C-alpha cells in the first residue's frame with residue numbers, strides 16, 4: 001500500500017489531468033480517507049514507520065534508503081528521489097535531503113543495541129545538485145561517541161559526484177525522556 005502511495009505521490013506531482021478527472025480523483029481520495037478513518041489506531045499500534053523489514057520502514061515521508069551492507073558503525077546503500085521530491089530544475093528539494101540523512105544517521109545511531117537517541121542537530125552541506133530518478137549511493141558512519149553524545153556523518157553521491165554531506169549529533173535519551 002505504501003509503495004502504491006509513493007508511486008501516487010510521484011504521479012500526482014508530475015501530472016496535469018483535465019478538471020473533470022481531477023474532480024473524480026479528488027472524490028476517490030476523499031472516499032479512501034473516510035474509509036481509513038474507520039480504522040484509526042494509536043501511534044503504538046500503527047503499521048507505517050514500524051515495519052523495519054520493509055523499504056523505508058513502510059512509511060511514505062522519507063525517500064527509501066535501501067541498505068546494501070551495514071554493521072554497527074557503518075551503513076552503505078542507495079537512495080532515489082522521485083518526482084514528489086522535486087525542488088526545481090531536476091534537482092531534489094533541499095528539505096528532502098535532510099530527511100534521508102536523519103533516517104540514515106538516526107538508524108545507525110540507534111543500531112547495535114544502543115539506547116535510543118534523538119537528533120540534537122543535523123547539519124547538511126549541499127555540494128552539488130541531487131538529481132531525481134537516479135539511484136544514488138548513500139553512506140553513513142560513526143564519527144565518535146562522547147558519553148550520551150553520538151556524532152555521525154553521511155554523504156550522498158551521484159557516481160563520483162558528492163551531492164550532499166551531513167553531520168549529526170544524536171543524544172541518548174535519559175529514562176523517561178520522550
Ligand SMILES: CCCCCCCCCCCCCCCC(=O)SCCNC(=O)CCNC(=O)[C@H](O)C(C)(C)COP(=O)(O)OP(=O)(O)OC[C@H]1O[C@@H](n2cnc3c(N)ncnc32)[C@H](O)[C@@H]1OP(=O)(O)O
Nearest residue numbers: 102103106107110116117118119120121149169171173174
Ligand atoms: C527516538 C527515535 C526512535 C527510533 C526508533 C527506531 C526507529 C527506526 C529508526 C528511525 C530513524 C529516524 C531517527 C530520527 C530521530 C529524530 O529525528 S528524533 C526527532 C528530532 N529530534 C528531536 O525532536 C529532539 C528534541 N530535543 C530533545 O529531545 C533534547 O534536546 C535532546 C536532544 C534529547 C537533548 O536534551 P537533554 O537530554 O536534556 O540533553 P542535554 O543534557 O541538554 O545535553 C546533553 C549533551 O548534548 C549536548 N547537546 C544537546 N543538544 C545539542 C545541540 N543541539 N547542539 C550541540 N550540543 C548539544 C549538550 O551540550 C550536552 O553536552 P555535554 O555537556 O554532555 O558535553
